[in-house]
Amino acid sequence: MKIKVLSIRDDYLEIEASEEDPSFFDSLSELMQKIDGVDYAGMFIEHPLTKKIILRVKTDPSKIKAQDALKQAVRELKQISSQLREEFEKL
Secondary structure, three states, rough: OEEEEEEEOOOOOEEEEEEOOHHHHHHHHHHHOOOOOOOEEEEEEOOOOOOEEEEEEEEOOOOOOOHHHHHHHHHHHHHHHHHHHHHHHHO
């Protein structure tokens, strides 16, 4: 996974990912939108031919920093993935 930080502040984070499946970043943005203090979380595909995905997070830094919101969403997505794997293995 190629990740490039485009902008980082306490209240804002913008990253670019290349050659990745957008569903991962869509899931992250969905999870971040549920976190208290996150004002905006979204992703978009810059252009289908470039295969670049941009993820943006805007927060109220008095509640949570943008980087911490991303870390929390990654942890939660890992937990969801593990639970899903366990359920599939039971089949």
